[in-house]
Structure formats: C-alpha cells, structure tokens
Amino acid sequence: MQSPRWQRRAEDRPREICAAALDVFTEKGFAAARLDEIAKRAGVSKGTLYLYFKDKEDLFRAVVRDTVAPNVGALRDAAMASELPFAAVANMFLSRFADLAQRLPVGAVAKMVIGESGNFPELAKVWHDQVAGPSIGLLAGLIEKAQAKGEVRAGDPRLHAFTLMGPMLMGVIWREILQPVGGAPLDIEALARQHSQTVLTGLLAESEQ
Amino acid sequence: MQSPRWQRRAEDRPREICAAALDVFTEKGFAAARLDEIAKRAGVSKGTLYLYFKDKEDLFRAVVRDTVAPNVGALRDAAMASELPFAAVANMFLSRFADLAQRLPVGAVAKMVIGESGNFPELAKVWHDQVAGPSIGLLAGLIEKAQAKGEVRAGDPRLHAFTLMGPMLMGVIWREILQPVGGAPLDIEALARQHSQTVLTGLLAESEQ
Amino acid sequence: MQSPRWQRRAEDRPREICAAALDVFTEKGFAAARLDEIAKRAGVSKGTLYLYFKDKEDLFRAVVRDTVAPNVGALRDAAMASELPFAAVANMFLSRFADLAQRLPVGAVAKMVIGESGNFPELAKVWHDQVAGPSIGLLAGLIEKAQAKGEVRAGDPRLHAFTLMGPMLMGVIWREILQPVGGAPLDIEALARQHSQTVLTGLLAESEQ
Amino acid sequence: MQSPRWQRRAEDRPREICAAALDVFTEKGFAAARLDEIAKRAGVSKGTLYLYFKDKEDLFRAVVRDTVAPNVGALRDAAMASELPFAAVANMFLSRFADLAQRLPVGAVAKMVIGESGNFPELAKVWHDQVAGPSIGLLAGLIEKAQAKGEVRAGDPRLHAFTLMGPMLMGVIWREILQPVGGAPLDIEALARQHSQTVLTGLLAESEQ
DNA sequence: TATGAATGAGCGTTCATTCAT
DNA sequence: AATGAATGAACGCTCATTCAT
Numbered sequence A, B, C, D: 001m002q003s004p005r006w007q008r009r010a011e012d013r014p015r016e017i018c019a020a021a022l023d024v025f026t027e028k029g030f031a032a033a034r035l036d037e038i039a040k041r042a043g044v045s046k047g048t049l050y051l052y053f054k055d056k057e058d059l060f061r062a063v064v065r066d067t068v069a070p071n072v073g074a075l076r077d078a079a080m081a082s083e084l085p086f087a088a089v090a091n092m093f094l095s096r097f098a099d100l101a102q103r104l105p106v107g108a109v110a111k112m113v114i115g116e117s118g119n120f121p122e123l124a125k126v127w128h129d130q131v132a133g134p135s136i137g138l139l140a141g142l143i144e145k146a147q148a149k150g151e152v153r154a155g156d157p158r159l160h161a162f163t164l165m166g167p168m169l170m171g172v173i174w175r176e177i178l179q180p181v182g183g184a185p186l187d188i189e190a191l192a193r194q195h196s197q198t199v200l201t202g203l204l205a206e207s208e209q
Numbered sequence E: 001t002a003t004g005a006a007t008g009a010g011c012g013t014t015c016a017t018t019c020a021t
Numbered sequence F: 001a002a003t004g005a006a007t008g009a010a011c012g013c014t015c016a017t018t019c020a021t
Helices: A010-028 A035-042 A046-052 A056-083 A086-103 A106-115 A121-148 A157-181 A188-201 B013-028 B035-042 B046-052 B056-083 B086-103 B106-115 B121-148 B157-181 B188-201 C010-028 C035-042 C046-052 C056-083 C086-103 C106-115 C121-148 C157-181 C188-201 D013-028 D035-042 D046-052 D056-083 D086-103 D106-115 D121-148 D157-181 D188-201
Strands: none
Touching (some): A010 A035, A035 A046, A056 A121, A106 B106, A157 B106, A157 B121, B013 B035, B013 B056, B035 B046, B056 B106, B056 B121, B086 B121, B086 B188, B106 B157, B121 B157, C010 C056, C056 C106, C086 C106, C086 C188, C106 C121, C157 D106, C157 D157, D013 D046, D013 D056, D035 D046, D086 D106, D086 D188, D106 D121, D121 D157
C-alpha cells in the first residue's frame, strides 16, 4: 500500500518492453506476434504498452531501430584503419563483424527485416541505408583504394565486397535459421578466421594457381 | 450472360492458386497474407481454395514445397562433374546457381523460409534437409576430395563451402530485400563470374600473395 | 454406356433421399445436418437433391410430413371403436401406439419437431394439428362420452388424456434420447400393457383404495 | 460522452450471458443460435463472450449445466418423505414437479437436450445421470417399498414410475412446443392435481372396476 | 437426368486498441 | 502510471446453392 511495488524503475520500462518485443517479434514475425505475450514477457499489462508506444507498428519500428542502431557505430570505426595494408583491414573487418554477431542479435534482426520487408519496406530501407549499404560502400571504397595501390586484383569493387562479406551473412543466417532445425553448429569466429585467410589468397592451393 | 461466371479448370487450378499464393506469401509473409487476396489474384473465389488445400497452412506448405522441389534436382547434377579440376567444378556450380536464381523464385522462397522459420520450423527443416544441407555437404565433399588431391588449400571444407556460396546467398537476398528499397541493382551472374574467379585465386593481387 | 447405371428407379429417388435425410436430420438436427452427408447416404450427388427439393428447408419439411402423415391415418381407426367399453378402447389405443412406435420413427420425428420447433414453428403446428391435437382430442372425446355413460370418473377429459398418453410419449423419448447415452432399455410394448392396466384401475392396491 | 460506453461488471457478466444464451439456444437450438444475438441480448459485445467462455460449445454446456443443476437438489428432498403413505408421497412429488416446472425453465432445457442429443450426447447423459435417471430411480424405489407394504399393486416399479411421471413430461413439452403454435393452454398444476388423484385410484369409475 | 466444381454470404473466433477504474 | 475488462473490425473457414458440363 504504502510503497507501491511498481514504482521502481519506471524509466526502464521502454527498454524492458523492447527486449521482450524483440524476442517475440523474432520468434513469430510481426503479424503473428501477440501483444499479450510481449506484455507478459515484459512483466507489464497490455494497456501499459500503449503508454510508451503508439501502436504495434510503433513498437516494432522502435525494436528494430534500437537494435540496428548500435551496429552502425561499431562499423564506422573500421574505416579509420584504411592506411593499413588491405589484408589487415579485411581481417579486422571480418573479425569485428564476427564479434558483433556474437554479442548482438544480428541474426534476429536480419530475420525480422527480411521476413517483414514486404510489410515494412522502410525498415528494409533503414537497414540498407544505415547498415548494409554503408558497410558494402565502405568495403568497396577500401577495395577501390587498395586496387589503386595495386594491392587488390581488378574487378568490380562492390562485387568484391560481396565476396568478402557474403559468407559472414550466410553464417549468421545459418545460425539463426538452420541450426535450430538440425543444421550442424557453426562457429562464426572460426568462419571469419578461415574465410579471411582463404579469400585473400584464394581457395586453390598455391601450386595450382 | 455472355461469359460464364466460371469455368471448369480442375487441372490447372492448383498451380494457378500456388502461383498467386507464392506472390502474396512472399510479399506479406504467412500471417499477413489474406486468403481473399490470394483468391482474387488466382481468379477464383475464396471457397475454391478449400477445394484444393485443407487450410491456409496447407497452402503455404504446398507453395514452399513446390517451389523448393525443382531446385533440389538441379543441384544434384553438379556432383557428377567431380572428376573435373576443382576450379572448373566451382565455376560450374556458381554459374548454375546464378542461372537457377534468375529463373526460379529462389529469393522469394528464401525470404518466406527465413521470415516464417519461427512459425514453421518444418519448412526451415525442409529447406535445410533438401536444399541448403545437401548443397553445402556436396560442396564440402568436393572440396575435401580436391584437398586430398592437393588442389585446394587446407582448412575446414565446410567453412570453405561457406566462402564459396555465401556471396551468392547474399546476392540473392540483396536483390530480394534491399534492391526494392533503393539498393543498387545487382547482377547475380556477374557476381557469380567475378566471385568464382576471385575466390579461387584470392582477392589479393598476385604480387601481394 | 449403353444402359446407364442410374436410369433404374428414377422415381424412387425422392423416397431414398427422404430416408437418408430423415437419418441425418434426426442425428444432427436441421442446422447441423449437411446436405453433403444426406447426398452421400442417399447415394446421389449434392446437385441431385435440388432436382427434387427446392432447398434444404423444403427437404426438411418433406421429411417431416412424409413421416408424420402415415401416423395420422393409423389413429383415425381407433375412433371407430367407440362403442366398445372404454377400457377396451384405451387398451387398443395404447397398444396401437406402441406398435406404431415400434415400426415408425416416431421418436426420431418427435426429436426433430421438438428440437426445431423454434426455427420451424409450422412443423410443430403440423404435428399439433395433425397428430398430437387430434389424438388428444379424440381421446378426450372418447373419455367424455365414457364419463357420460358413467364409465370414467369425473375430471377434465383432456387432462385424463394426458394421464393416458403421457407415459407413452415419455417412453418414446426415453428410448430415443436417454437409452443411447446409458439409460436402461425400455420395452415400449410392455410399458403400454402395464400402463393400460394400471391407469384404468389405479396404482394403489385394491385394499388401499 | 454522458454514459460510458461500458461498465465493469465482471461478477454479473457470466450470469447475464448465460441467461441470454439460454433464451437464444432454446429458441434456435445450438447450431442456429448466433453469438451476435446472444451478445446483443446480454448487452455485451461478441468479443466479451470469449472472456468468460472458451467457445460456443463451452457456453452451451455451461447454460445447460447451470440450468439443470438447481433441479437436482429440489428432487432429492422428496425421498425423505418415504415413511408417509405412498399416495401422499406421489401427491407431493407431482405437485413439487409442477411447482418446479413453473419456476424453472424445465421445458426449455428439455427442448435443448432433446434437440441436441445427437450433437451433444454428454448433455443427454448429464440429464440422464443427474435428472431423469435419479428421478425415475427414486420413484421406482419408493414404489417398490410401497409394493412390499402392500400399498401399490404388482408390476414393474420402473414402468409404474413412467405411469406416474409421463403425463408431467408430456405437459411440459406441450407447453413448450405445442402451446406456442396454437395448442390449447395447459395448466401444469391442474394436471398434477388431477393426474395424481386419477392415477392412484384409476381412470375407471369405481362402479366399473 | 445427373454431376461436382465453383461460388460467396455468413459465422465463429481472434486480437489490437480503448478506457473506466 | 498502471491495469485489464470490454470492444469491434477483420479474417479463416464452412456450406447451401448454382450452373457448366
């Protein structure tokens, strides 16, 4: 009576709700996610959600943006290393991505963005404009510079960027989608290590090149 | 009066419905797809759907299976070429995949499977068991054989397979998800060509290796 | 080809359909009965029903009327015996009813009429006007005459008719409704025999009267 | 503005809904009853029904059970009078039943149970196990005891029970089914009075016995 | 005459949203 | 600020009815 149980941490509510919502949206997708369940997992009532978010879409967007945002900064830094040899930059970039994918729900967000891209094109746009586009652009830029220096072989720099990043995306998706249904476990960091070595000097044995 | 309200086309109906359903499920995802719209696009009434499919889930599964199935066969063939030099096999595999991705809605199916993997784990399983798993396994096997022959450099064959295929998956997803929201257009076949050259001999210029 | 299988017995169709419909309507009631099932049990297609009956209601009414009709005649006869002593008339009436209830689906029709009286008041009306009303009226008339002759004790003749017929109706309902769910089996004819004896001279032993 | 769109009345809601549902189910039967109409009569929205009942069947069962239950207790008491002369017991039993039938929707429940016995055999079972079976059993037991004391004439006690109760059931059904479609009005209590007198000492005038 | 594929209105049920408490 | 009972629009599914064959 005197000290209402729920007065504590009023300003953490939005975060708690977003965390619960991320889980449910990831598991079910936007349409199949139930606000009832999000509320339950967040430990609040359904009505409370509406004190912090205008509606279900607003909550969904908030979840995606809040989870995407931190990624953006983490990638910017890699750009600064552009004076190092390309091999070192590539190594760093891949291992950094692997590290990111271990700590943040990169796979979960990818899943949501991919699955709901038809219903929420703007989220795909955010992902493109803030994450995928800049990353690819950044890489392509580094590659182009390295080509100019004679470090990297000729070819469309953007396609080269796909060669570099594609396996990492595939790894993240494998973990998120196929591993839970019986796919062989995948060590993202090992993938980053082996791939960065291999892709630089080629899959073929030196004797064959 | 002039044109009969409907025609008997029992044989084509299921295909027509599946085609319409593929579109709608791809655009909206399972939960947000409306049977009304699928029916409208298929040019039939809502009730007609139920003459051929038990319910919405049944239709969804049929769509995924029917679209996944053709892919399976197309990949088996690549295995036969295993006596060729690995470089040739890899080339063929990638260009074949690119070709497949041009003609079949690979991206659309991937999108559905990824987005609904939480609600339909069995579809993810089908995709894993019949498409992704075998493909990766096949590649890994070829790679292992090539390693034994000294053609391919050391390393976990499965991770090498990711190195080989990842960029193609990324390409497909880019086209399906990001290109519609402003992503730069991507030529999958050009990607296959450049990637297969690059990945075999390395991103680095020969002088650097 | 030459001799179409179904040309036989074309004029029996309505009867066959009614028989199947009686079963299904009795089991399920009007609303829950499926034309599909009636057609299947009648060995015809759904469309064929519409060659003989305007719609579902029309079929229902036909079923009830066709099954009710024969009962009517069978009861008229009992009136002619009105010169016999009342005890003999009552005996005859009850045993005739028991006989009827053995051979015709009296219980089934009663069930339908009772269950659908809200939706088909006219059927209840048919039942009242052609079956229950006349029967009760007939009995009440006989009783009144017998009272005038000093054969039957004073009292409202119609209520006396309830005393006479009620147990038979209860017997029919018991068989139709409660026996299938575990009610002890009931021999309608034994009931008719014992009841007709008892009701005439009283439940109480003679020493008690 | 002036009057709130709705009020919280969690405690009364189930009862109000059941009352409305009883009316509609009685009028229409289970299948033809519309939840829209039940909700309207209960003064709530359709969705509210689902706050208190799992689905339409659950509501139906609740209605029948809640309406059957009170009857059960009311009949138990009659057993205690077993030391009185049988004539007194029978009198009491019949008048008590008539009283019950005046105050409770006995006819309505009978109608529902009879009409839906095919679709809801368990309700027929409840009715048999808790109402009809015990009542008949109770009466048969009393009759058997009275026979042992020489009060009641020989014969199957259960069939005697039909002789006693049948007219009352018929009266209830008459009122519920036939009176609304033009059947002559029936005074259940008068029926109980006259029947109990008549059935004990016989329909026949004393001079005839 | 007979069929059964096709229709579409209608209902049970769900769930995002509101609002009296 | 927080609740959760109440709402009602919307959707999946059914099934009586129609009609091309």
